[in-house]
Amino acid sequence: MKPTVEEIGTLLALKRHERPEDGYFDGFLREFHQRLRAEEVQQKGLAGWWRKTSAWFSDLGASKWVYSGGLAYAAAVVVMMTIPRGQEVVPAAPTPVSHEVKSIEPAAVEQLDALDLRPSTQGSTGEQEF
Amino acid sequence: MPDDSLQPDPDEDLVARARNGDTRAFDALILKYGEKLYGLVYNMTSHKEDTHDLLQDIFAKAYHSLPRFRAQSSFYTWIYQIAVNMTLNFLKKRKRRSGMSLNELDASFQDDPALVDASHLANPEKQSKLHELQKRLNEAMLSLSEAHRTVVTMFDIQGIPHAEIARILKVSEGTVRSRLHYAHLHLQSKLQDYWE
Numbered sequence: 113m114k115p116t117v118e119e120i121g122t123l124l125a126l127k128r129h130e131r132p133e134d135g136y137f138d139g140f141l142r143e144f145h146q147r148l149r150a151e152e153v154q155q156k157g158l159a160g161w162w163r164k165t166s167a168w169f170s171d172l173g174a175s176k177w178v179y180s181g182g183l184a185y186a187a188a189v190v191v192m193m194t195i196p197r198g199q200e201v202v203p204a205a206p207t208p209v210s211h212e213v214k215s216i217e218p219a220a221v222e223q224l225d226a227l228d229l230r231p232s233t234q235g236s237t238g239e240q241e242f
Numbered sequence: 243m244p245d246d247s248l249q250p251d252p253d254e255d256l257v258a259r260a261r262n263g264d265t266r267a268f269d270a271l272i273l274k275y276g277e278k279l280y281g282l283v284y285n286m287t288s289h290k291e292d293t294h295d296l297l298q299d300i301f302a303k304a305y306h307s308l309p310r311f312r313a314q315s316s317f318y319t320w321i322y323q324i325a326v327n328m329t330l331n332f333l334k335k336r337k338r339r340s341g342m343s344l345n346e347l348d349a350s351f352q353d354d355p356a357l358v359d360a361s362h363l364a365n366p367e368k369q370s371k372l373h374e375l376q377k378r379l380n381e382a383m384l385s386l387s388e389a390h391r392t393v394v395t396m397f398d399i400q401g402i403p404h405a406e407i408a409r410i411l412k413v414s415e416g417t418v419r420s421r422l423h424y425a426h427l428h429l430q431s432k433l434q435d436y437w438e
Contacts, residue, residue, distance in 0.1 A: 113434065113437050114430045114431070114433075114434040114437065115430055115433050115434070115437045116430075117426045117430070119437075120398070120426055120429050120430060120433070121398050123375070123379055124379070124394065124398035124399050125398060125399065125401070127281075127285065127399045128281070128399055128400065128401065130281060130284070130285075131277055131280075131281075132277070132280050136280075137272070137273055137276050137277075140272070140276065140294070140297070140298070141269055141272060141273075143298060144272065144298060144301060144302070145265065147298065147302060148265070148302070148305070151302075
């Protein structure tokens with residue numbers, strides 16, 4: 113025998129009372145705040161590193177251009193060494209070619225006689241026949 | 243149940259404070275919706291540890307996304323949308339990762355005490371039958387597709403009205419009703435051998 117939709121609904125509604133154990137959300141909130149703090153420290157770490165680097169760079173004065181040039185050169189070398197080179201071209205195996213000459217039969221004279229060579233079909237533009 | 247179209251968001255003040263960095267206001271929102279979202283995620287994943295981790299991710303995402311919350315829907319609808327999307331994504335990944343079987347899922351889900359009825363406690367035979375039925379119901383729930391399990395969880399277990407489910411899932415009310423209809427047919431056929 114099948115249960116009715118209402119009976120299924122009643123059964124499922126009993127699951128509404130499922131709850132996590134007492135005190136679950138105290139621990140949950142503690143963990144949540146720890147997570148937020150860790151994310152904040154990580155972000156500050158990255159931002160701090162960037163601030164220190166840019167401050168050091170601006171303190172260098174005129175010599176910063178020399179450092180910049182050196183860094184750019186080093187970066188270019190690294191890029192050239194890391195980018196994969198194009199694959200070597202392997203020559204394709206030669207395919208056999210037939211050198212035998214085949215004769216083409218000339219068109220029959222009867223076929224040429226059958227052609228309509230009147231002026232209207234010879235491409236005389238502007239002329240019309242009435 | 244908040245209705246976006248009729249009344250202002252009851253969480254407006256807490257959301258505004260949380261947006262300005264008041265973590266206690268956000269704690270209040272977690273305490274307000276935590277249990278409901280726990281029920282939603284647990285009934286969809288059937289795994290307590292996954293539920294806990296997902297719930298942490300859901301609230302962290304909501305916290306970081308608060309500046310982008312435009313209040314076009316209530317906070318309740320918005321955080322439910324985040325929870326449903328993240329849970330469905332998690333289930334897809336879990337299925338791809340391991341093809342988790344029912345046996346690997348939380349044993350307590352198949353044996354949860356939700357159906358222990360006080361009126362049957364004095365009758366061991368009825369209690370045993372109810373226990374068996376409860377197990378079959380949970381197994382039947384797990385055999386539903388994710389889309390169907392979502393609507394059954396939201397409608398039958400959490401008591402959310404069709405219109406609200408439609409808003410959360412961003413589908414029509416007709417789609418919600420249709421999914422519920424097919425989900426109920428599936429549950430009926432799965433439970434017919436154990437029903438008297």
